[in-house]
Amino acid sequence: MDWAAAGYTAAALVCAAAATVIALVHIYRHLLHYAEPIYQRFIVRLIFMVPVYAVMSFLSLILPDNAIYFNSIREIYDAWVIYNFFSLCLAWVGGPGAVVFVILKPILVVITFILYAKGKYEDGNFSVKQSYLYITMIYTVSYSMALYALAVFYAACRDLLRPYNPVPKFIMIKSVVFLTYWQGVLVFLAAKSRFIKNAEKAADLQNFVLCVEMLIAAIGHLFAFPYNEYVGPNGRPSGDFKGSLLHALKFNDFYHDTVHQFAPTYNEYVLYNHNEGDNTQRKYPSASTVPSGRDVELSAISVVPSNSPVTSSVSSNQADQEETMTTPIKDKVDNHVGLYDLTDLLDVDLSNYPAKVPAISDVRKQ
Structure with missing residues (x-):
């Protein structure tokens, strides 16, 4: 029996389980004090990235033959996190509907599945005859554009965002989404350079590190997105937990943004009126x-x-x-x-x- 591998797996399990529990309790408290549905809907979705990352990384670690499916779920949630964070920032400043950044990832995931079935995709294989190199290049460009857009948005709206303490929130999202991606690329490059034995060992290392990092991220979210900001006379009673959960899980906002941005009237932008309910929008001609x-x-x-x-x-x-x-x-x-x-x-x-x-x-x- 390989005691080192067993200890390695046990440590990953403890970190992933602890991260998941902390994140779910954090989400539960937000839903109990669902005073700002417009904002907290996005916050709940952002916090839920921790269980998704932790569970998918641990499953990839113990079931390496099926890792491509678990990693694909994690990658799709990457795009979902970016979309929701943009939407949250734009809701804070009363701005237009968010850019649909979540479309590219599912398309690439479907392409990856097709190439994997044809034997043309292998994680960590940078051969020009394999598609991993080209998909990684596309991912890198898209992540770089998203990071640049976040930086430009923050620089332009810094004064409007200041009341919402945006700095720790930006740090958490950039750390979890962007740094973990480039971390994975560097790990596989290390395997190609023989600093790590092979691509399989590199994937195991990446998944183990992600399990540990998600525990850190879960704790960081407690400070970046504290639920006690919404505790007070305007907070909803605990009996409305089910309604709060259903609201956070509804995708009507994503549907309306998608329809709006692919519609001929895209030159009109939308301002959300937070005082009159979730569905109230105002359209202004360009x-x-x-x-x-x-x-x-x-x-x-x-x-x-x-x-x-x-x-x-x-x-x-x-x-x-x-x-x-x-x-x-x-x-x-x-x-x-x-x-x-x-x-x-x-x-x-x-x-x-x-x-x-x-x-x-x-x-x-x-």
Whole structure:
């Protein structure tokens, strides 16, 4: 009996089980305090990456002949994690529906299965006659683009995201999704360079390390996505746990995003109104200006001489933009999106006031 292999497997089992338990308890607490369904739906899906990664990695370790199927599930969830994290960030800033980044992975997984069945795919085989090299190159480009997009998005929206403490969340997602991917590539490159005995040993090492890393990730999620942020008078009672779970498991948001982004009306973008339920959306034409409710810009306000009523002159460009807006934008105002009309505040008749205000010295002489 190989005691070293047995200890190796036992350690992986302990780490994977502990990570899964911590993550599921964390999810349970979020669902008990489901005060912000829009945000917590995505958070629950992100935390669930830990059980998926841990269980699939452990199964790949003990059942290496079927590892391609377990690894494929893990890779598909990679894309799902990226999609949900983008969606969460965009929901925080009230932005448009998320980019559908989750489409590429399932397509590549299907292609991988076909090539594997034909003997043209083998994990860690970088031969030009095998498809592993080319699929890895496609994955690398897609991961690099996603990482770049996350970095650009954070740089552009840093001020809007600051109230949500985004730094630990970005670190956790980048660590789990991106670093673990490149870690796997480096492990197989080490096997090709003979630093590791062969590709099978490299795969075992990768799966074992992932089991350990998921325990660290589960603990990190407790701090990056704490459930106690949603505990309070607005928190839902524990009796609504089933409804919270069903809401988190529904894929209607992904369906609507997919339909929207592949529809001819893609030039319209969507703002979500978090105060009026999950399904309330507002569409704005691409030519319209959408007020954010955070900053009010006064454009070309001028004051005429004192013998005429004071009026506010709004630039024709702004007026044209308001004409292009749809009726719901003009008629409906909420906490997130609003229109500000300052005309009434400036509509004051100053004709009875002197044109020149006397200086302080003149007043003292009088």
